[in-house]
């Protein structure tokens with residue numbers, strides 16, 4: 001009987017992890033004025049490189065993909081150069097890093113962008129939730145325009161270009177953000193996708209564009225360097241949780257190697273604990289590749305998930321905020337530091353790169 005722990009190495013697709021502790025993607029709103037990774041971002045990721053794998057904060061593949069304040073992009077040379085410094089720093093510490101591609105679709109506060117660009121979505125329906133503006137105060141989002149069917153291959157190609165750019169910058173791969181009510185999730189969910197063409201309607205229609213994007217990214221850089229992030233039933237940003245079973249079984253099934261012709265590196269599940277679904281078991285049922293399990297895990301529950309073959313790797317978000325050396329702390333049974341949550345999305349280096357490792361504390 002295999003007894004894997006969080007410290008056991010694993011290979012996800014083409015990416016070899018020294019341990020199974022993944023750093024979950026976390027938006028921190030600290031990119032430079034051209035949405036480029038800056039020196040404090042390089043230092044932040046360098047400090048956390050003992051994770052088996054870092055998934056970066058959500059990063060926009062295009063100007064239209066930006067909805068929040070100071071999120072980084074991966075579509076200009078300056079942004080690619082900034083990410084190259086991040087990747088170099090993480091690799092120098094022996095870590096691995098993939099970029100989360102996050103196109104927010106209709107979840108846009110125009111003032112967060114600092115430029116004019118279209119706001120696009122499957123249907124012309126605004127996000128019902130308020131979203132933080134430049135000063136952090138939640139405000140209504142703008143009205144999107146519905147994408148025409150003949151634009152969709154071009155949007156998929158933008159994701160593919162972004163994936164290529166991430167590889168050019170030296171990152172180990174990309175993760176497609178398919179949850180939290182952003183563009184891909186907007187296509188999957190019937191509350192935001194009211195299209196009457198082949199990209200809407202039943203679950204088979206609603207998954208068509210998300211699958212097109214995933215395949216375009218796989219064609220661009222190899223499926224073994226592309227992960228998929230989902231959170232079935234998550235109501236964030238106006239998604240209807242009723243959708244969890246239909247959409248996500250259709251989506252996962254379409255992405256399996258047998259059906260897509262691509263062996264994607266992993267599915268990263270943010271398990272929000274639904275009453276009518278055991279999400280890890282559901283993913284295992286519909287998906288044949290590796291699973292990274294996330295949400296509210298502790299050292300013990302993470303190890304249990306691996307021992308019980310619920311997942312192949314585990315990811316931690318908030319524990320990494322104030323514990324850059326989370327893996328070492330787990331190894332030594334050291335106590336975990338608590339973050340200052342008032343500095344999640346502001347403070348520049350404060351509450352960001354000033355959390356010391358355990359020995360120095």
Ligand SMILES: Cc1cc2nc3c(=O)[nH]c(=O)nc-3n(C[C@H](O)[C@H](O)[C@H](O)COP(=O)(O)O)c2cc1C
Nearest residue numbers: 024025026027057058270295296297316317318344
């Ligand atoms: C400050 C913050 C920012 C986040 N940003 C993202 C993001 O950009 N993309 C994403 O998929 N999830 C994002 N998340 C969700 C985390 O990746 C993770 O799923 C969540 O924190 C639950 O894991 P945890 O209990 O280990 O923190 C964010 C979470 C936090 C706390």
